[in-house]
Amino acid sequence: MADRATESEFTLDTAAELAAAEPESAAIRGRSPWFLAWRRLRRNYIAFAFLALFFLVLIACALAGVYARDVAHTGPNTNHILEIVKVNGHSQSVLSSGGYISKSTGKACQSGQTDCILVSSLPIAPTWFSGGGKFVLGADQNGRDIAVRLLYGGRNSLIVGIGSSAICIFFAVVLALLAGYFRGWADFVITRFFDLFYAFPVVLLGIALGSALAINGFHHWGVNIQSGSLWIPTLVISYVLIPYVGRPLRGQVLSLREKEFVEAAIAQGANPLRIMFADLLPNIASSVLVFFTLIVANNIVLEASLSYLGAGVQPPTASWGTLITDGQQLIVTRPWLALAPGIAIILTVLSLNVFGDGLRDALDPRAKVKVEH
Amino acid sequence: MIRSHRWKWLVTAAAFSAGVALVATACGGGGGGGGTTAASAGGSTTGGTSSGKTFANFNIAMDQGTDYLDPALSYTVEGWGVMWNVYLPLIGYKHVNGPDGATLVPYLAQDMPQVSSDGKTYTLTLRSGLKYSDGTAVKASDFKNAIKRDFIVDSPGVGFFGNIVGADQFGKTKKGDISGITTDDASGKITIQLAAPQGDFENILATEFAAPVPSSAPQKDTSNNPLPSTGPYMIKSYQPNKQIVEVRNPNFDAAALDNNVPSGNPDKVTWDIIGDDNVALQRVISGQDDWMSYHPIPTDRLASVQQKYADQIKVFTPANTYYFFMNTRVAPFDNLKVRQAVNYAVNREALVRIVGGLGQTTENVLPPTYPQYEKHTLYPYNLAKAKQLIKDAGATGAQVTVWNHDRGIDPKFTAYLTDVLNKIGLNAKEKIVNSTVYWTTLGNQATKAQIGFADWFQDYPHPLDWYDVLLNGERITQTHNNNYANYDNKSVNATIDSLKKEPSLTPAVNAKWKALDKTIMEDAPWVPFLNRQETDFFSTNVDLSCYENHVLYEFDYATICHK
Numbered sequence: 001m002a003d004r005a006t007e008s009e010f011t012l013d014t015a016a017e018l019a020a021a022e023p024e025s026a027a028i029r030g031r032s033p034w035f036l037a038w039r040r041l042r043r044n045y046i047a048f049a050f051l052a053l054f055f056l057v058l059i060a061c062a063l064a065g066v067y068a069r070d071v072a073h074t075g076p077n078t079n080h081i082l083e084i085v086k087v088n089g090h091s092q093s094v095l096s097s098g099g100y101i102s103k104s105t106g107k108a109c110q111s112g113q114t115d116c117i118l119v120s121s122l123p124i125a126p127t128w129f130s131g132g133g134k135f136v137l138g139a140d141q142n143g144r145d146i147a148v149r150l151l152y153g154g155r156n157s158l159i160v161g162i163g164s165s166a167i168c169i170f171f172a173v174v175l176a177l178l179a180g181y182f183r184g185w186a187d188f189v190i191t192r193f194f195d196l197f198y199a200f201p202v203v204l205l206g207i208a209l210g211s212a213l214a215i216n217g218f219h220h221w222g223v224n225i226q227s228g229s230l231w232i233p234t235l236v237i238s239y240v241l242i243p244y245v246g247r248p249l250r251g252q253v254l255s256l257r258e259k260e261f262v263e264a265a266i267a268q269g270a271n272p273l274r275i276m277f278a279d280l281l282p283n284i285a286s287s288v289l290v291f292f293t294l295i296v297a298n299n300i301v302l303e304a305s306l307s308y309l310g311a312g313v314q315p316p317t318a319s320w321g322t323l324i325t326d327g328q329q330l331i332v333t334r335p336w337l338a339l340a341p342g343i344a345i346i347l348t349v350l351s352l353n354v355f356g357d358g359l360r361d362a363l364d365p366r367a368k369v370k371v372e373h
Numbered sequence: 374m375i376r377s378h379r380w381k382w383l384v385t386a387a388a389f390s391a392g393v394a395l396v397a398t399a400c401g402g403g404g405g406g407g408g409t410t411a412a413s414a415g416g417s418t419t420g421g422t423s424s425g426k427t428f429a430n431f432n433i434a435m436d437q438g439t440d441y442l443d444p445a446l447s448y449t450v451e452g453w454g455v456m457w458n459v460y461l462p463l464i465g466y467k468h469v470n471g472p473d474g475a476t477l478v479p480y481l482a483q484d485m486p487q488v489s490s491d492g493k494t495y496t497l498t499l500r501s502g503l504k505y506s507d508g509t510a511v512k513a514s515d516f517k518n519a520i521k522r523d524f525i526v527d528s529p530g531v532g533f534f535g536n537i538v539g540a541d542q543f544g545k546t547k548k549g550d551i552s553g554i555t556t557d558d559a560s561g562k563i564t565i566q567l568a569a570p571q572g573d574f575e576n577i578l579a580t581e582f583a584a585p586v587p588s589s590a591p592q593k594d595t596s597n598n599p600l601p602s603t604g605p606y607m608i609k610s611y612q613p614n615k616q617i618v619e620v621r622n623p624n625f626d627a628a629a630l631d632n633n634v635p636s637g638n639p640d641k642v643t644w645d646i647i648g649d650d651n652v653a654l655q656r657v658i659s660g661q662d663d664w665m666s667y668h669p670i671p672t673d674r675l676a677s678v679q680q681k682y683a684d685q686i687k688v689f690t691p692a693n694t695y696y697f698f699m700n701t702r703v704a705p706f707d708n709l710k711v712r713q714a715v716n717y718a719v720n721r722e723a724l725v726r727i728v729g730g731l732g733q734t735t736e737n738v739l740p741p742t743y744p745q746y747e748k749h750t751l752y753p754y755n756l757a758k759a760k761q762l763i764k765d766a767g768a769t770g771a772q773v774t775v776w777n778h779d780r781g782i783d784p785k786f787t788a789y790l791t792d793v794l795n796k797i798g799l800n801a802k803e804k805i806v807n808s809t810v811y812w813t814t815l816g817n818q819a820t821k822a823q824i825g826f827a828d829w830f831q832d833y834p835h836p837l838d839w840y841d842v843l844l845n846g847e848r849i850t851q852t853h854n855n856n857y858a859n860y861d862n863k864s865v866n867a868t869i870d871s872l873k874k875e876p877s878l879t880p881a882v883n884a885k886w887k888a889l890d891k892t893i894m895e896d897a898p899w900v901p902f903l904n905r906q907e908t909d910f911f912s913t914n915v916d917l918s919c920y921e922n923h924v925l926y927e928f929d930y931a932t933i934c935h936k
Contacts, residue, residue, distance in 0.1 A: 079792045081723035095723075098730015099906075100688075111688060118688065120675040120729035141672075141727055142788050215806050215814070227804055310779045314805050316788045329782070333673035 180253025
């Protein structure tokens with residue numbers, strides 16, 4: 001085994017390099033690709049730090065219900081418009097009075113009276129735990145606790161992001177294997193299917209599908225998905241991104257299809273399903289894994305974009321995208337309403353991307369796997 | 374009418390509903406006396422003449438709500454706001470502030486209509502010597518052209534004219550003539566024969582849909598190549614989603630109209646179409662534009678704008694009511710107790726805060742700008758009582774879908790409502806629909822929308838525009854239905870039909886309208902919650918001593934002055 005000094009140096013850690021580093025007297029040990037990848041990955045502290053950050057976000061969002069029940073004492077959709085909270089011993093309205101207000105008394109007054117000014121109702125600013133756990137990040141225009149919604153919104157965004165990635169990867173892999181293994185007509189049909197989707201910009205296609213399904217949901221072929229369900233953005237996002245994962249994987253499968261081990265399997269009479277899933281799939285597994293981490297980040301951003309445009313998660317269900325939409329209406333006086341979910345998205349996506357890059361470097365340093373659309 | 378992009382009566386619904394109304398009123402028998410409505414009595418001059426205050430350019434930061442610039446097709450506050458000084462009807466509203474703006478005065482007609490004793494025949498005479506902006510003479514037959522053209526181009530306003538004899542038939546065939554309108558170009562005489570008396574018919578004659586257009590007007594949308602005008606301004610150019618330019622009509626003479634229409638102070642009016650409220654605000658602050666048209670001052674900028682430009686802000690309450698409808702044909706809202714429970718459970722003050730405090734709470738159908746308004750408070754906020762009513766109705770846990778569209782601040786109303794419905798024991802969830810299809814989706818009976826958001830801005834200042842259009846059960850249609858609650862109370866329908874025949878809004882008639890509002894709300898088909906206030910914001914170049922806000926068309930750009 002290489003010593004610590006050797007490990008800290010840059011190396012591809014190929015099996016040949018490791019064998020060369022073994023003492024001459026020792027027997028050459030077999031190194032699996034996963035072992036080699038782990039060796040490379042464990043020295044990438046930055047990737048691990050960002051993975052920890054991602055898990056932190058994940059755990060925080062998973063505990064949204066606990067925070068809502070035991071700290072904020074409210075639900076994500078509960079309105080507190082006319083309520084008063086004590087902040088540092090002072091009473092504050094969750095949503096202040098608006099209209100013509102007397103500067104001296106704070107009560108409603110008639111336009112034109114002295115000291116009568118026109119003001120707008122504004123939600124409470126962040127209490128930073130000075131309000132007994134209520135409205136830590138302030139409230140929105142419906143008097144809803146932003147911290148609670150941020151956590152619930154994160155949970156929904158992560159569910160959509162991870163769920164859509166899993167579905168997308170599953171179909172992309174199946175289609176890539178079918179196209180790459182059978183070639184010919186199967187490849188032609190699947191590739192045209194990919195081309196069809198490539199013809200539409202992802203966000204526009206997502207808006208079109210998301211908006212259409214948002215009205216009545218999906219009720220065909222025995223599948224009943226109600227409008228407002230998280231399944232709608234999940235399926236829309238997974239659907240529109242299949243070609244962007246499927247096409248590069250198809251290329252890899254086509255290349256592997258020409259290798260000797262595939263010819264050997266065919267010669268031994270292995271059936272196509274066995275070859276696809278027992279021989280070819282393990283050889284593209286590293287790319288699939290890297291794609292998965294990168295596409296989760298991509299899908300979280302896409303979900304936020306669609307929700308921001310009204311074609312993703314539907315109100316009052318919170319997601320980071322809908323929170324930004326809500327927050328932008330008060331961007332001047334209450335900027336944190338939009339900034340908080342924005343920062344959450346940045347941290348999550350950054351952590352996934354950095355870890356995904358580290359994983360790609362570890363699994364196959366020569367690979368150029370990336371999600372482009 | 375609603376702020377932008379909502380049509381009240383599309384042609385099919387209009388034809389159907391007008392037919393129903395016609396039968397209803399005809400069956401009701403009787404006939405009112407002659408004369409004009411209280412709102413249309415006399416009055417010849419207005420305070421709107423230019424009196425040497427002309428200036429070169431008035432620039433407007435306009436929102437994106439303009440649908441058409443064709444008097445037959447436009448049916449938005451924005452479209453009418455642009456055109457009301459361009460296409461003049463035979464009679465129209467006084468250009469003044471306040472309730473007096475609801476008074477009808479002759480525009481292209483010499484006098485107010487002569488109404489026969491049975492209330493079915495209206496006779497007007499066109500002023501002589503009038504010309505369109507292109508020099509063509511205005512003829513009496515142009516009025517008939519306009520009504521026929523409305524039907525041919527499928528105008529959303531055709532429902533207004535369904536009571537004219539022969540109009541329905543013309544609407545079906547779009548051929549031949551409307552027998553109920555006779556005109557004589559030589560004398561300028563116009564006679565309109567109605568199938569039944571109609572108390573708001575003068576208001577209907579004052580709509581843009583009734584503005585005469587030349588016989589050469591194309592039978593299609595002319596927004597991009599606007600028709601010649603009869604008003605003080607003509608539309609010089611229109612670039613959709615970009616800019617509208619109006620300049621003076623060289624053939625307009627205010628004196629020839631007894632100064633009932635001002636000749637206008639700005640020589641040129643430019644409407645820059647801006648999508649974003651903040652951008653529009655910034656353009657006005659910088660002086661690039663003079664007025665934010667239909668753009669509200671963004672909630673979080675109001676305080677700072679008020680601090681710096683208090684004298685340049687005007688707050689006004691247009692005739693509007695924001696409400697939640699409850700479909701009386703669909704469970705659980707077919708139960709009066711459930712509808713009453715929702716009325717008790719909604720704290721209207723909370724909803725006023727959602728709009729930044731710029732509004733007044735209400736439980737009435739009619740807004741307070743009407744003389745027929747009488748405040749009633751049938752449903753003081755009482756959550757405990759609401760919960761009990763839901764239990765009594767056996768509706769606990771009932772599935773409820775709350776409908777709304779995705780535009781502006783409106784979704785926040787139903788976010789609140791959904792929370793309230795869940796608090797009182799129902800099982801509510803929201804359904805947000807794109808604003809472009811929301812009203813037609815709601816108006817389709819197949820949707821069976823249980824409860825949702827709606828609002829109403831008047832088409833003309835008459836109670837019929839509220840009760841008859843929105844709550845008369847006889848006018849419920851399968852599609853394009855405006856009675857979202859499907860409220861159908863035979864006694865209420867009969868009262869509306871009876872009041873429809875009243876030629877004048879006398880105190881006695883007004884008292885009946887007041888009582889009707891309360892009767893309807895005892896049945897609780899709606900949760901009226903807000904009469905929204907709006908803001909007009911002007912640049913420091915504008916002299917607001919000339920400011921006029923009309924009861925229907927809101928800010929009058931023709932009478933404004935520069936410093």
